[in-house]
Amino acid sequence: MPSIRSSVQWFCTLWLLLPGLLFAQSGNAFLSPDLLQLQNDASRNPTQLWVEQGLEIWGTPDKKGACVDCHKSANQLQNQVTQFPKWSVEKQQLINLEDQILACAKRSGQDYKSLEHPQVLALSALLHQNATGKTFNLKPSPGHEAQWHAALNAGAQEFTQRIGRMNLACNHCHDQNIGKQMRADVISPGHPTGFPIFKMSWQGMGSIDRRLRACYSGVQAEIPAPGSPVLRQLELFLKVRAQGLPIDGPSLRR
Amino acid sequence: MSKNIPTRLAFAGPLKEGATIEARWSAAHPMDSGFRVDDSGNKIARNIIHTVKVLLNDRLILEADLGTAMTSPVYLAFPLQVPAGGGVLRVLWQDDRGQVGETVQRLIL
Amino acid sequence: MNTSSTQLHLQDPKRRHSLLMAAGAWLSSQATAKDTPLSALSAEGVELVFPRLADTGNAVPLQANIRAPQGAHLKSLRVILPENPNPLALQLKLHGDMQSYQLNTRLRLYASQSVWVVATFSNGLERANSAPTVITSTACLDDS
Numbered sequence: 001m002p003s004i005r006s007s008v009q010w011f012c013t014l015w016l017l018l019p020g021l022l023f024a025q026s027g028n029a030f031l032s033p034d035l036l037q038l039q040n041d042a043s044r045n046p047t048q049l050w051v052e053q054g055l056e057i058w059g060t061p062d063k064k065g066a067c068v069d070c071h072k073s074a075n076q077l078q079n080q081v082t083q084f085p086k087w088s089v090e091k092q093q094l095i096n097l098e099d100q101i102l103a104c105a106k107r108s109g110q111d112y113k114s115l116e117h118p119q120v121l122a123l124s125a126l127l128h129q130n131a132t133g134k135t136f137n138l139k140p141s142p143g144h145e146a147q148w149h150a151a152l153n154a155g156a157q158e159f160t161q162r163i164g165r166m167n168l169a170c171n172h173c174h175d176q177n178i179g180k181q182m183r184a185d186v187i188s189p190g191h192p193t194g195f196p197i198f199k200m201s202w203q204g205m206g207s208i209d210r211r212l213r214a215c216y217s218g219v220q221a222e223i224p225a226p227g228s229p230v231l232r233q234l235e236l237f238l239k240v241r242a243q244g245l246p247i248d249g250p251s252l253r254r
Numbered sequence: 255m256s257k258n259i260p261t262r263l264a265f266a267g268p269l270k271e272g273a274t275i276e277a278r279w280s281a282a283h284p285m286d287s288g289f290r291v292d293d294s295g296n297k298i299a300r301n302i303i304h305t306v307k308v309l310l311n312d313r314l315i316l317e318a319d320l321g322t323a324m325t326s327p328v329y330l331a332f333p334l335q336v337p338a339g340g341g342v343l344r345v346l347w348q349d350d351r352g353q354v355g356e357t358v359q360r361l362i363l
Numbered sequence: 364m365n366t367s368s369t370q371l372h373l374q375d376p377k378r379r380h381s382l383l384m385a386a387g388a389w390l391s392s393q394a395t396a397k398d399t400p401l402s403a404l405s406a407e408g409v410e411l412v413f414p415r416l417a418d419t420g421n422a423v424p425l426q427a428n429i430r431a432p433q434g435a436h437l438k439s440l441r442v443i444l445p446e447n448p449n450p451l452a453l454q455l456k457l458h459g460d461m462q463s464y465q466l467n468t469r470l471r472l473y474a475s476q477s478v479w480v481v482a483t484f485s486n487g488l489e490r491a492n493s494a495p496t497v498i499t500s501t502a503c504l505d506d507s
Contacts, residue, residue: 032418043264046327049282053260118282122260184418184499200421203285203326203471254419276465287471289448314458323444323452323470325422331467335459 016156017241026248030188039252046198047250050205054126057119074126081131085232087144094151094232098124098207115226121205124196125250132249136239155237158230164221191242194251208235259283263359271338278331279345285326301350303328311341401479406492409482413494420472420498427480429464435486436460446476
């Protein structure tokens, strides 16, 4: 039976979702003209190197690959991509797409170990590319609604929690100051529609886990370890906040 | 230990005999300049693609020496004239660790 | 290696050229084989497209449009970034006879500066042009 406390929490979460809805713009809308041009040119967009690598790893009916035997075409997993992060009964916490790729790969004898392994990112890039245009579809799995809601609330709480030397919470920039300029950057609402991203400052690809950890670094806070529950909770909150926005596919960021 | 470096080679322009087209080559090589440090503060050793050779129908058309100012992924786009009957463009690269790679693309008229 | 053999080596123009190429990487005012500063070379036939304001120092797109003088073709191109720790960014040697050439690449810039492109033609002529850019910095100090 839902307590008053959890109802209040749920109401607060809904309230926090409002600015995100009002500023329903993908991060790609905040790219500079040069980067946007590069983003839209498949023959020059660096993310395509990873997408093609993903296709290689996946395999085809004619060519052996790590995934094709079980999953058939990568195109068939479009809807599944929109459902992460999900509650994992096995791990008793949320898992995102990269966690799932690691688990699947391990099952088929490939232990990538890191969420940021180039092959993991390549597969993530391929799956997200195929899901371009689809909207996030986050729902609790049957029987685990309470855990899912608790995770969502925790994510919402983290979003408004002041952290770091700069003593800032996510919403200070990404809700209250959207569109304002910080030197050469224009503050976006932070909708996670473009993952995995090729970040120019990284000179490489990274998952949402890596980018969220970088946010902690950005406000000079202690950085959670990769795969920490708080990062998955934040991811869930951000994607619920972005519901209705279509996935952009792997995108460039500065 | 050979690390798989994904590359791509695409053409822009009309694939007609005698036409000048642009070949766009990129390689997802880390291109470590030797100036960066890792999380523990240790310097990451320099490892970049330092030489690229381009062969059109087995004829060397371009040799490039790359420095640490080249980005990761490396991106190089250059013109070439489509030969009669088309053919094959090969881009060969070598990095500081001695690793080599090749990107091949057919020019089909 | 004694002084006299060093002098002999330096008198050989080819050797001097390759030594200068190596030393040139350390100078902010690059010298050509004939010891002419780049700024003294004509920019005719060397057109650069380079952003005045760069998004990020990590990937600045450069386009060099080269037009060879009448009767000659392009033999080599050099891309120089004087403010970078290793200024010689790219060196191309062409084995064809293209009279007009468009190079596109992306460069990493250590700081705001002008990029220099030096073109050497089959008739021995050298031309050079430069284009300035200012690297804008991001506010997010994420050190990841």
